[in-house]
Structure formats: C-alpha cells, structure tokens
Amino acid sequence: MSIIFLNGHYVHEKDARISPFDRGFTFGEGIYEVCIAINGKFVDALEHLARLERSLKECGIDTPPERDELSNIMSELLQKNDITTGLVYLQITPGASPRNFTIRPEGRPTLLMLAQGVDFKRSPAFLDGIHVQMRQDIRWLRRDIKTTMLMPQVMAKRDALSNGVSDTLYYDEYGITEGASSNVFLVDANGTLITRALSNHLLAGCTRARILDLAQNIGLTVEDRPIQLTEFVTAAECFVTSATYLIAPILTVDGVIIKDGKAGPITRLLQNKYCDYIEYN
Numbered sequence: 001m002s003i004i005f006l007n008g009h010y011v012h013e014k015d016a017r018i019s020p021f022d023r024g025f026t027f028g029e030g031i032y033e034v035c036i037a038i039n040g041k042f043v044d045a046l047e048h049l050a051r052l053e054r055s056l057k058e059c060g061i062d063t064p065p066e067r068d069e070l071s072n073i074m075s076e077l078l079q080k081n082d083i084t085t086g087l088v089y090l091q092i093t094p095g096a097s098p099r100n101f102t103i104r105p106e107g108r109p110t111l112l113m114l115a116q117g118v119d120f121k122r123s124p125a126f127l128d129g130i131h132v133q134m135r136q137d138i139r140w141l142r143r144d145i146k147t148t149m150l151m152p153q154v155m156a157k158r159d160a161l162s163n164g165v166s167d168t169l170y171y172d173e174y175g176i177t178e179g180a181s182s183n184v185f186l187v188d189a190n191g192t193l194i195t196r197a198l199s200n201h202l203l204a205g206c207t208r209a210r211i212l213d214l215a216q217n218i219g220l221t222v223e224d225r226p227i228q229l230t231e232f233v234t235a236a237e238c239f240v241t242s243a244t245y246l247i248a249p250i251l252t253v254d255g256v257i258i259k260d261g262k263a264g265p266i267t268r269l270l271q272n273k274y275c276d277y278i279e280y281n
C-alpha cells in the first residue's frame with residue numbers, strides 16, 4: 001500500500017477518491033509524465049516538467065495550483081514511500097464536469113502523483129536486450145503530446161506479448177516513428193546513429209535528447225531521419241530509449257536478427273555513459 005499525492009494532499013492509496021465525472025475518466029482527457037530517480041536524485045526533472053507544461057498547453061488543460069511545487073512533491077513522495085531508486089508518475093486531467101464535450105470544469109484540475117520503486121539497471125531489457133515486432137502506427141497525429149489516451153499502446157504491447165516478443169515498434173509511411181513507449185535508434189554499418197527527427201509524429205523523449213548529446217560527445221555521426229523497415233537487415237545495432245528502459249538493446253525485429261543477436265558495442269558504451277550521467281548528474 002503506498003502513499004500518493006492527490007489534489008493537494010498526501011493520502012493512502014485506499015483513501016484516494018476521484019470523481020466518476022472526472023474528464024480523464026469520461027473523455028480520456030489527460031496528460032502524464034514519468035520521471036525516474038536514482039539514489040534519491042531525479043533524472044532530467046526539469047525537462048520532464050517542461051514537457052508536461054507543454055502537453056497541458058497544447059491540450060488547453062489548466063496547470064494545477066501545485067505547479068511550482070511539483071519537484072518538491074516528487075521528492076517528498078519518494079521519501080514518504082521509502083524509495084530512493086524508482087519512478088514518479090504524474091497525471092493531470094481537467095477535473096470533473098458534466099459529461100459534455102466542450103464544457104470547462106468549474107473546479108481544479110486533477111493532479112495525481114505516485115511513486116514506485118524500480119531497479120532499472122537490473123531489468124532484463126537493460127541487461128540482455130529485447131525482441132520486438134513492427135506494427136503500423138494507428139495512433140493520432142499529435143504524438144508529441146504525452147497523453148494518457150494509451151489504448152493503442154496497451155493493445156500493441158499485449159499483442160507483442162501474445163506473439164512471444166516484448167514490445168512493438170510503430171511505423172508510418174516514412175519509416176519507424178517510435179516504440180510503443182520509447183524512441184528508436186539504429187546504428188548502420190558505417191557506425192552512423194539514426195533516429196527520427198522530432199515532429200508531431202513522435203514524442204520528444206527526454207532520454208532521446210540526452211542520448212543524442214552523449215552520442216555527439218563521443219564523436220558519433222548522427223542522422224535524424226526515419227529508419228526504413230528494411231534497414232534492420234543490415235543494421236549493426238539497434239536500441240530503444242525511455243525514462244524506464246534507460247537504453248535497451250534490440251536483438252531481433254520481426255524475427256530478423258540484428259547483426260549477431262547481441263547488444264552491440266556502441267549500445268553498451270552509450271548505456272555506460274548514460275548510467276554515469278544519471279548517477280552523477
């Protein structure tokens with residue numbers, strides 16, 4: 001049983017109440033963020049909070065009154081749950097209103113925050129890598145907004161599991177967009193690192209941005225363009241990034257083995273650099 005933060009109060013999860021008329025529930029109107037902490041220190045919290053603010057603005061959802069306190073609440077929530085390494089999840093919805101498409105709630109936006117202990121660096125995905133499938137990206141065209149409207153992702157991840165792999169990469173008419181909850185990178189035979197440029201077609205991952213910085217620091221050539229579906233056949237390495245995956249090597253895509261089916265040297269180097277960054281930033 002954990003302590004959560006709901007609309008200004010720290011409460012036991014069993015005592016928390018949200019209205020059945022909350023627009024997050026009735027219309028799927030909601031924004032979220034996931035920020036990780038390593039040894040009590042948050043990773044890229046400012047970037048996550050900036051993205052949260054942007055998502056709210058793009059959807060016309062008011063910022064909650066705790067706006068300037070969010071990073072303090074994040075820290076306190078970890079402490080109250082005795083967590084040093086784990087994640088904080090934040091969700092904001094417009095709040096409760098009669099069920100009408102356009103009406104604006106009179107009360108405050110709903111702010112829910114919860115914490116969970118996770119040992120990211122010991123996950124099988126991080127240590128051993130993942131197998132993935134590719135599926136057409138059936139989501140909407142505002143994937144730059146981090147919305148709680150996650151049914152396509154839930155379906156894609158369940159479909160992956162039922163096919164014996166652990167995740168799904170999405171593609172559109174230009175190539176790979178992103179993973180169901182991650183950004184996708186490919187290292188080609190020349191050692192060039194390729195990932196899709198930012199646009200409304202994908203989420204601007206905070207981990208993606210950090211990895212691009214680290215890649216440039218170690219002298220890698222970076223191309224921001226869509227990865228073609230056929231490129232996995234000749235790829236030297238492949239990986240996904242997210243706050244919770246950190247960097248997870250991709251071993252196979254739709255059964256195609258990437259190089260020798262093991263995490264490649266550039267992936268391992270970036271994992272090490274990123275771990276240094278999150279431990280000592």
Ligand code: PMP
Pocket residue numbers: 034178179180181182183202203204205206207208241242243244
């Ligand atoms: N794309 C999608 C669709 C995601 O859900 C996530 C995870 N939040 C990412 C990319 C990676 O973003 P981040 O590195 O900020 O966790």
